[in-house]
Amino acid sequence: MKKLLAVLAGSAATLLTACGGGGSGTTQQLAGDSGSTSPLAAYVGTWQSACDHHDRQVLVIAFKNDGSGSLELTPTGETYFKADCSGPVVATDGMSAKITGKPDGTADMLIKLAENATATSLRVDKITSSVPAYTFLRTGTTVKYVQVDGKNNWCVDVDNGSSCMQDDGMQPALSIPGGLSLRGNELYTVMLDKGAYVLDMHYVKK
Numbered sequence: 001m002k003k004l005l006a007v008l009a010g011s012a013a014t015l016l017t018a019c020g021g022g023g024s025g026t027t028q029q030l031a032g033d034s035g036s037t038s039p040l041a042a043y044v045g046t047w048q049s050a051c052d053h054h055d056r057q058v059l060v061i062a063f064k065n066d067g068s069g070s071l072e073l074t075p076t077g078e079t080y081f082k083a084d085c086s087g088p089v090v091a092t093d094g095m096s097a098k099i100t101g102k103p104d105g106t107a108d109m110l111i112k113l114a115e116n117a118t119a120t121s122l123r124v125d126k127i128t129s130s131v132p133a134y135t136f137l138r139t140g141t142t143v144k145y146v147q148v149d150g151k152n153n154w155c156v157d158v159d160n161g162s163s164c165m166q167d168d169g170m171q172p173a174l175s176i177p178g179g180l181s182l183r184g185n186e187l188y189t190v191m192l193d194k195g196a197y198v199l200d201m202h203y204v205k206k
Contacts, residue, residue: 038069040103040125043180047187047203051085054158059187059203064100071101071127079140079156079163091143091156093165097134101127104177109197111181111190124179124190124197132173138165 040063049057060074079091104126110119138154146155148164155164178191178200185205190197 040071042182046206048206049201049203053083054080054163056085069103073099073101081158091138091140093138095134095136097132099129099131101129104128111199113199122181124181126179128175128177130175134171135169
């Protein structure tokens with residue numbers, strides 16, 4: 001089992017685990033004058049992770065249309081038939097609700113960008129990510145809704161077996177601190193874990 005979608009700067013998506021993933025998005029424009037002058041404007045767009053054994057994660061960031069200056073984050077995942085993420089997407093995973101990222105200042109943080117790497121100083125735009133009650137959903141023409149070990153799963157065939165995501169039903173609303181950091185066309189999301197901020201996901205601009 002592996003984490004499917006990004007924590008999105010400490011968001012509710014950290015609860016999503018699966019043997020696969022799915023989804024994509026298109027670049028969204030800034031919403032309103034408050035967005036166009038915000039330091040968070042650099043994060044607006046579509047970001048994708050590296051391929052991870054059939055799976056690729058996609059994160060679309062836009063400004064909310066309410067003029068608050070908060071971000072709207074839409075995570076999806078893609079499951080490919082081939083382990084190198086070539087060829088067609090066979091499953092798309094997503095959430096039934098969008099995540100709101102409320103600005104919470106900036107901070108310089110020492111973050112390990114790889115498991116055995118020395119900590120690197122990052123300027124992080126802190127945000128508080130919140131999401132209302134939500135469910136996860138997997139779609140695709142070959143996705144099957146089946147029971148695995150007595151639990152409901154969405155499963156899809158891949159070239160070396162199958163990729164399954166458990167259906168855990170409605171999840172409670174959450175609000176969790178995290179942050180975003182840019183280095184060129186690379187986006188790092190961080191999350192608060194046991195009192196310290198740690199790396200969650202690494203993306204590049206799509």
